[in-house]
Amino acid sequence: MSLVFNRRNLIQSAVLGASAAALPGSAMAQARARIVIVGGGFGGATAALTLKRLLPSSDITLIEPFDQFVACPFSNLVIAGLRDITSQSFSYDRLEAAGITRIADTAIDVDPVAKTVSLQWGDDLTYDKLILSPGIDFRFEALEGYHSGMTGRLPHAWKAGSQTLWLQLKLQALEDGQTVIMSVPPAPYRCPPGPYERASLIAHFLKTQKPRSKLIILDAKDQFSKMALFKEAWEEHYPDHLEWRGASNDGTVVRVDAEADTVFTDFESFQSPAINVIPPQKAGFIAERAGVADATGWCPIDPLSFASTLQSDIHVIGDATIAAPMPKSAFSANLQGKVCAVAIARIVAGMSPEPTVLANTCYSYTTPDEAISIAGVYSNAGGKLSSISGAGGVSPLRADKAIRNAEAAQAHHWFETITAEAFG
Amino acid sequence: MSLGAMAVAACGGSGSERAAVSEASDTDVASVLVMACTGCHSDQSGAIASLNVYDSDQLRDALLQYKTDANGTTVMHRLARGYSDAEIDLISAQLGQDDVSP
Ligand SMILES: Cc1cc2nc3c(=O)[nH]c(=O)nc-3n(C[C@H](O)[C@H](O)[C@H](O)COP(=O)(O)OP(=O)(O)OC[C@H]3O[C@@H](n4cnc5c(N)ncnc54)[C@H](O)[C@@H]3O)c2cc1C
Numbered sequence: 040m041s042l043v044f045n046r047r048n049l050i051q052s053a054v055l056g057a058s059a060a061a062l063p064g065s066a067m068a069q070a071r072a073r074i075v076i077v078g079g080g081f082g083g084a085t086a087a088l089t090l091k092r093l094l095p096s097s098d099i100t101l102i103e104p105f106d107q108f109v110a111c112p113f114s115n116l117v118i119a120g121l122r123d124i125t126s127q128s129f130s131y132d133r134l135e136a137a138g139i140t141r142i143a144d145t146a147i148d149v150d151p152v153a154k155t156v157s158l159q160w161g162d163d164l165t166y167d168k169l170i171l172s173p174g175i176d177f178r179f180e181a182l183e184g185y186h187s188g189m190t191g192r193l194p195h196a197w198k199a200g201s202q203t204l205w206l207q208l209k210l211q212a213l214e215d216g217q218t219v220i221m222s223v224p225p226a227p228y229r230c231p232p233g234p235y236e237r238a239s240l241i242a243h244f245l246k247t248q249k250p251r252s253k254l255i256i257l258d259a260k261d262q263f264s265k266m267a268l269f270k271e272a273w274e275e276h277y278p279d280h281l282e283w284r285g286a287s288n289d290g291t292v293v294r295v296d297a298e299a300d301t302v303f304t305d306f307e308s309f310q311s312p313a314i315n316v317i318p319p320q321k322a323g324f325i326a327e328r329a330g331v332a333d334a335t336g337w338c339p340i341d342p343l344s345f346a347s348t349l350q351s352d353i354h355v356i357g358d359a360t361i362a363a364p365m366p367k368s369a370f371s372a373n374l375q376g377k378v379c380a381v382a383i384a385r386i387v388a389g390m391s392p393e394p395t396v397l398a399n400t401c402y403s404y405t406t407p408d409e410a411i412s413i414a415g416v417y418s419n420a421g422g423k424l425s426s427i428s429g430a431g432g433v434s435p436l437r438a439d440k441a442i443r444n445a446e447a448a449q450a451h452h453w454f455e456t457i458t459a460e461a462f463g
Numbered sequence: 464m465s466l467g468a469m470a471v472a473a474c475g476g477s478g479s480e481r482a483a484v485s486e487a488s489d490t491d492v493a494s495v496l497v498m499a500c501t502g503c504h505s506d507q508s509g510a511i512a513s514l515n516v517y518d519s520d521q522l523r524d525a526l527l528q529y530k531t532d533a534n535g536t537t538v539m540h541r542l543a544r545g546y547s548d549a550e551i552d553l554i555s556a557q558l559g560q561d562d563v564s565p
Binding site for chain 1: 489490492494495496498499501502503504505507509510511536538541542543544545546550
């Protein structure tokens with residue numbers, strides 16, 4: 040590792056006695072590690088800012104092809120016409136001002152032995168430590184008839200941006216009385232409650248703008264996040280505008296025909312001009328190229344430092360990881376980015392990572408001004424992430440409107456805070 | 464044990480230990496524990512309280528109350544139940560406005 044602060048310095052300082060006591064802090068201030076981060080989303084941007092603060096003399100390079108990051112949280116409000124997409128967009132100006140080098144490019148390969156990253160356009164980069172936060176990619180082959188060229192016809196809107204607007208347009212173009220279809224994949228996927236928040240807000244849109252239309256959710260599961268709370272809200276608000284079919288009620292979509300605007304379950308077919316196929320998922324492709332994804336398509340990690348268990352000097356954070364019981368959320372990616380940055384700073388300065396307590400909170404809107412939440416608290420001691428028993432859980436059932444309104448306001452505050460943490 | 468840890472251990476208990484802790488404090492246990500808090504709490508007050516306006520005693524009292532109120536259902540009740548009293552002490556000392564410098 041190309042540290043200016045090397046082991047010999049460390050031993051000499053130790054021999055010098057008292058002055059050595061100040062080592063860890065100054066080691067961090069002086070350490071000049073080359074740290075490359077792939078992906079400027081909630082995990083990667085947070086890790087970059089945290090590392091620059093902890094290791095100010097190090098070279099922190101962020102590879103991200105898009106100049107604007109478009110956030111998925113709150114994008115369901117955009118789909119339902121309740122929020123402008125510009126409120127979802129964040130630039131990397133503040134990261135660059137903090138001294139982080141951003142390269143507008145895509146990482147296309149990683150050589151974990153030579154410790155290099157190849158870019159689509161630019162020269163290879165050499166790293167001492169590599170952090171991958173590439174989010175998700177889709178397993179197009181997992182759904183018969185589906186391929187990457189169909190996302191215009193059957194938008195996923197599971198990466199935010201033009202896809203979000205495309206689904207919004209399809210809803211707006213719907214004729215009153217036509218049905219909307221949403222296909223939900225088996226777990227694990229990004230944002231476990233996300234499809235049901237989206238369903239709630241689409242149902243709200245239909246109820247207020249296309250009252251003779253309804254949404255049918257075709258689900259590959261029988262249980263989902265905050266299920267009792269969502270079902271309570273749907274019964275109250277959308278009895279005529281939302282129908283949910285679980286796997287054991289022939290809900291699993293097994294085939295799509297984009298040309299015919301049709302999806303198929305085992306026994307039925309559903310045709311609609313507004314079909315939202317949320318595809319089965321895996322870690323972003325670079326994880327596989329780097330050799331850090333396992334047969335599941337996701338990345339096993341040591342939860343103390345988020346170091347890959349498959350390759351040395353590569354850390355993985357965010358949606359790409361196998362971090363259950365922590366969900367694949369922006370909150371998790373942000374916190375994992377911070378914990379990973381601390382672990383790397385300590386390793387670079389000659390200290391070992393320490394266990395800590397992690398947490399997650401995810402809010403979901405059920406109407407434009409009501410939300411429900413799920414929270415969890417996790418330990419990363421003992422080589423695994425585990426839920427701390429007695430903690431966590433969901434909002435109460437049959438709660439006062441005031442509680443739902445309060446959580447909607449908290450959700451809004453959370454979005455402002457988390458995006459400021461990630462993008463400065 | 465890493466060399467860095469050895470270097471610190473070699474001087475454990477010496478008069479300058481405090482300086483070492485303060486310089487490495489950006490990555491000590493308390494600093495990392497509060498990283499979960501700052502995902503929601505900023506220095507702006509609003510629907511979620513700002514953490515910049517309480518002293519450590521107020522924070523400790525509030526967190527212990529959240530933790531022990533068996534009927535509480537807010538996000539903070541659900542989260543506080545995951546922390547030991549010792550962790551709550553560390554978090555309160557770290558975030559309390561009387562206590563920012565060691
Ligand atoms: C509809 C919806 C609603 C959601 N709502 C919430 C919510 O309310 N709360 C919550 O906590 N979470 C929510 N999420 C989940 C949240 O968006 C993700 O968990 C979070 O974005 C994960 O962060 P990440 O860093 O792993 O990936 P991302 O944030 O997706 O960032 C990945 C980045 O990496 C870049 N990238 C990928 N591959 C490469 C490469 N090879 N080279 C260079 N760059 C690359 C991408 O361009 C992207 O910018 C929601 C998700 C969806 C879809």
